[in-house]
Amino acid sequence: MTHEPIALRATGITKSFGPVRALRGVELELRSGEVTALMGENGAGKSTLLKILNGDFRPDDGVLSIDGVPTVFGDPADSRAAGLRVIAQEPEIIAAVSVAENIFVGSLGSVAYNRKALLRRTRDELKRWGFDRTIRAESLGSELSPAQRQIVEIMRAVVSKPRIICFDEPTSSLGDDEVTLLFALIRQLQAEGIAVAYVSHRMGEIFKLADRITVLRDGSFVGTQLVAETNHDELVRMMVGRDLSQFFHREPAPLGKTVLELRNVGNDYVDGIDLTVRAGEVVGIAGLVGAGRSELMKTIAGDYPIASGEIVVDDHVWRIRQPADSIRAGIGFAPEERKAEALLLQRSVRDNAALVVLRSLSRWIFVSSRAERALAKTYIDRLRIRTPSAEQLVGNLSGGNQQKVVLARWLATAPKVLLLDEPTRGIDVGAKSEIYAIIDELAHQGVAVIVVSSELPEVLGVSDRIYVMAAGRISGELTRSEASEERILALAMDEDVAA
Amino acid sequence: MNIVTRKDTPVLSAQTDTRPPAPKEMEVERVSTFRRVITAIGVQNISLIFAIVLVVAIIGIQNPLFFTVPNLKVIGTAIAIVGLLAVVQTIVIILGALDISVGSIAGLASVTSAMIFTSTSSAAMGVLGAVAIGVVCGLVNGCIIVFGRVNPVIATLATLAAFKGIAQLISDGRAQGYTGADPFFVFLARGTLLGVPTLILVLVLVAVLAHVVLRYTTIGRNIYAVGGNNIASRLGGININRYIIGVYMVTGAVAAIAGILITARTGSGQPISGSEGLELQAITAAALGGAALKGGKGAIAGTILAVILLGVLTNGMTLLGVNTFWQNVAQGTLLVVAVVIQQLRSGERRIGIPG
Numbered sequence: 001m002t003h004e005p006i007a008l009r010a011t012g013i014t015k016s017f018g019p020v021r022a023l024r025g026v027e028l029e030l031r032s033g034e035v036t037a038l039m040g041e042n043g044a045g046k047s048t049l050l051k052i053l054n055g056d057f058r059p060d061d062g063v064l065s066i067d068g069v070p071t072v073f074g075d076p077a078d079s080r081a082a083g084l085r086v087i088a089q090e091p092e093i094i095a096a097v098s099v100a101e102n103i104f105v106g107s108l109g110s111v112a113y114n115r116k117a118l119l120r121r122t123r124d125e126l127k128r129w130g131f132d133r134t135i136r137a138e139s140l141g142s143e144l145s146p147a148q149r150q151i152v153e154i155m156r157a158v159v160s161k162p163r164i165i166c167f168d169e170p171t172s173s174l175g176d177d178e179v180t181l182l183f184a185l186i187r188q189l190q191a192e193g194i195a196v197a198y199v200s201h202r203m204g205e206i207f208k209l210a211d212r213i214t215v216l217r218d219g220s221f222v223g224t225q226l227v228a229e230t231n232h233d234e235l236v237r238m239m240v241g242r243d244l245s246q247f248f249h250r251e252p253a254p255l256g257k258t259v260l261e262l263r264n265v266g267n268d269y270v271d272g273i274d275l276t277v278r279a280g281e282v283v284g285i286a287g288l289v290g291a292g293r294s295e296l297m298k299t300i301a302g303d304y305p306i307a308s309g310e311i312v313v314d315d316h317v318w319r320i321r322q323p324a325d326s327i328r329a330g331i332g333f334a335p336e337e338r339k340a341e342a343l344l345l346q347r348s349v350r351d352n353a354a355l356v357v358l359r360s361l362s363r364w365i366f367v368s369s370r371a372e373r374a375l376a377k378t379y380i381d382r383l384r385i386r387t388p389s390a391e392q393l394v395g396n397l398s399g400g401n402q403q404k405v406v407l408a409r410w411l412a413t414a415p416k417v418l419l420l421d422e423p424t425r426g427i428d429v430g431a432k433s434e435i436y437a438i439i440d441e442l443a444h445q446g447v448a449v450i451v452v453s454s455e456l457p458e459v460l461g462v463s464d465r466i467y468v469m470a471a472g473r474i475s476g477e478l479t480r481s482e483a484s485e486e487r488i489l490a491l492a493m494d495e496d497v498a499a
Numbered sequence: 500m501n502i503v504t505r506k507d508t509p510v511l512s513a514q515t516d517t518r519p520p521a522p523k524e525m526e527v528e529r530v531s532t533f534r535r536v537i538t539a540i541g542v543q544n545i546s547l548i549f550a551i552v553l554v555v556a557i558i559g560i561q562n563p564l565f566f567t568v569p570n571l572k573v574i575g576t577a578i579a580i581v582g583l584l585a586v587v588q589t590i591v592i593i594l595g596a597l598d599i600s601v602g603s604i605a606g607l608a609s610v611t612s613a614m615i616f617t618s619t620s621s622a623a624m625g626v627l628g629a630v631a632i633g634v635v636c637g638l639v640n641g642c643i644i645v646f647g648r649v650n651p652v653i654a655t656l657a658t659l660a661a662f663k664g665i666a667q668l669i670s671d672g673r674a675q676g677y678t679g680a681d682p683f684f685v686f687l688a689r690g691t692l693l694g695v696p697t698l699i700l701v702l703v704l705v706a707v708l709a710h711v712v713l714r715y716t717t718i719g720r721n722i723y724a725v726g727g728n729n730i731a732s733r734l735g736g737i738n739i740n741r742y743i744i745g746v747y748m749v750t751g752a753v754a755a756i757a758g759i760l761i762t763a764r765t766g767s768g769q770p771i772s773g774s775e776g777l778e779l780q781a782i783t784a785a786a787l788g789g790a791a792l793k794g795g796k797g798a799i800a801g802t803i804l805a806v807i808l809l810g811v812l813t814n815g816m817t818l819l820g821v822n823t824f825w826q827n828v829a830q831g832t833l834l835v836v837a838v839v840i841q842q843l844r845s846g847e848r849r850i851g852i853p854g
Contacts, residue, residue: 324736344727346795355724355735358717365716
């Protein structure tokens with residue numbers, strides 16, 4: 001197998017977004033008739049690499065060659081013309097038309113439109129690839145389950161007869177039966193001499209399918225191994241192997257009584273969650289993308305109501321049906337999507353900081369502008385928010401300062417529990433360490449803090465205790481001394497042991 | 500939850516802060532007094548004032564009648580009704596919605612105020628009844644949007660037709676009642692207080708009230724918050740549904756007051772004439788005044804200036820004998836030019852449908 005011709009070779013691929021280096025010097029080879037797995041932690045650069053292959057982004061540096069010929073993709077159409085298809089994880093499906101039209105979208109204009117012929121051809125293709133029992137050619141896009149949508153996306157790729165196909169975590173929305181069908185399809189593609197790239201977090205799948213494994217870490221190329229010559233442990237080491245010493249480590253604060261307790265909490269997003277946080281404790285929540293971490297935060301914050309179980313704050317069971325209830329219980333929540341879910345970008349720092357406590361700054365309905373300015377000034381000083389004045393529009397601040405404004409909003413409520421979802425995402429190193437210092441200080445003042453983070457060193461550095469989530473459940477709990485990147489990753493990938 | 504009483508609870512204490520001081524250049528930004536005045540009034544408002552002065556100068560030079568007190572009163576009373584609707588429309592737009600049924604609510608209120616007055620011979624009953632109907636209309640709009648999950652434009656497009664139909668049904672499509680002899684209605688239409696026409700006073704009162712609520716109260720601030728980012732508002736504990744329904748009810752009430760003024764001016768309840776098309780003029784004024792249709796931005800002052808500009812323009816062109824058709828063209832052109840300038844200043848990329 002090692003002497004198959006190389007269909008696609010990427011060398012020295014580098015890509016930056018502003019100051020953030022997403023990829024540097026990445027190497028990838030895809031061989032005809034082989035399956036190459038692409039692995040790495042969250043943020044390792046897998047998605048960026050796929051987007052470059054798809055023509056969404058142009059690399060800043062590096063060469064992409066197809067069959068030995070260097071090429072540049074200006075847009076996705078170029079990539080397709082070169083015989084390359086990248087299968088999206090969350091496909092765009094047109095709701096109002098049939099599966100057949102969804103599959104052949106884009107090539108409909110080129111042939112005289114004949115619905116009968118189109119349906120027949122779709123049925124043939126579905127049958128050929130083994131999905132004829134899973135999906136009907138006539139079904140409307142809006143009727144499809146997530147698994148069926150994924151199948152439509154896969155069919156779109158295979159009917160265009162590409163020579164290279166890239167799958168981005170295709171099994172995350174599929175059930176066991178469909179996974180079996182997908183694997184059969186990939187084997188068939190392989191037999192037809194097509195080069196396959198396969199991104200997945202699930203070790204089990206990778207050892208079943210892949211011929212080679214390429215590992216990325218922090219945007220860099222770590223290495224490529226033949227599956228026959230490697231094992232689970234070596235791969236995890238390749239994925240995490242990082243110098244831990246450079247990261248923040250905090251002194252634990254004295255712990256008080258349990259402030260937040262979740263008892264068997266479940267809803268559409270999470271299941272059977274048991275969790276406690278004590279006063280002065282910083283609890284980290286780790287897990288892969290899609291493990292349900294943000295959903296758990298939104299559940300505690302009342303954005304997603306709970307269907308079962310109970311949420312206890314300070315020994316009192318609170319019925320939390322909307323965010324206003326969780327605020328009353330003393331919970332503050334800084335969501336992951338700062339701009340979309342937390343900030344009023346067109347309003348001032350003062351206005352944003354005062355949002356939740358506006359009532360307490362008012363006499364009857366009249367807002368005391370003096371109390372409001374005092375509040376803004378207090379937090380601009382204490383959190384070192386770098387802004388020309390309290391009247392500056394939040395949209396004009398940097399990411400780190402915007403995050404501090406969100407923190408100010410919740411600190412103003414004097415919360416007992418603070419939920420921070422990816423508190424340092426997209427902010428620079430200096431502001432990150434300031435955020436860590438704020439978290440540390442809050443813990444020392446007796447606040448119970450939960451930090452969700454996709455960066456393992458951050459979780460390890462900031463947490464006194466860590467819960468690991470997988471597939472909407474807590475798959476393990478680690479104390480500070482037990483926790484390591486390897487153990488967290490092993491628990492986060494727990495589900496594939498079963499798969 | 501009161502920050503004053505819980506001052507000593509976990510806010511960060513200054514003493515334990517060992518981090519280096521923030522860079523100096525960030526702390527003070529010196530601005531000249533001139534720039535501060537401009538910022539306080541707002542570039543938008545300054546352009547509107549400039550436009551009004553320009554139009555007034557051009558028209559005044561050509562026709563000296565323009566500057567006479569009677570003519571200024573004519574302008575004032577002409578803009579009072581559309582001004583009321585523009586003020587509440589601004590609030591709805593800041594909330595991130597739109598109400599195109601206001602003209603129909605005004606028509607319905609006009610008819611009902613006259614009919615109730617005729618059957619009870621009480622002006623107070625007529626006014627209260629009409630306002631109550633306006634509030635109910637607003638409640639209907641709000642409930643359709645919130646509980647029916649219908650886009651505000653579609654919801655009020657539907658009620659625009661429905662309310663108009665109801666007004667025509669109960670009035671049989673004709674003007675109803677006669678209020679021209681009632682002292683209260685006459686006072687509304689032609690009375691003055693301290694030399695200022697009542698119609699203008701009503702507009703000033705509503706505009707000042709709206710301005711104060713938007714600017715200085717928790718209610719107003721939450722309206723801006725909901726319009727600016729409804730997810731953030733919800734996570735911040737604001738009951739969004741209550742605000743949507745509340746704002747639509749207030750809008751219904753003010754639209755009803757506009758309807759009562761129509762009744763007073765014409766002397767009878769008008770199901771359609773006098774109110775039809777006002778919703779579009781109200782939206783025009785709000786947009787011209789700087790309210791962003793995607794919500795979270797806008798102010799009453801800008802809207803009032805825009806209403807004055809449109810009023811002066813219409814009146815001036817009438818004085819100069821310009822064909823009414825041209826007046827419509829002028830109004831449309833003005834709106835396009837104003838909004839294009841706004842958008843170009845905001846520096847948005849020219850791709851797709853603008854937000």
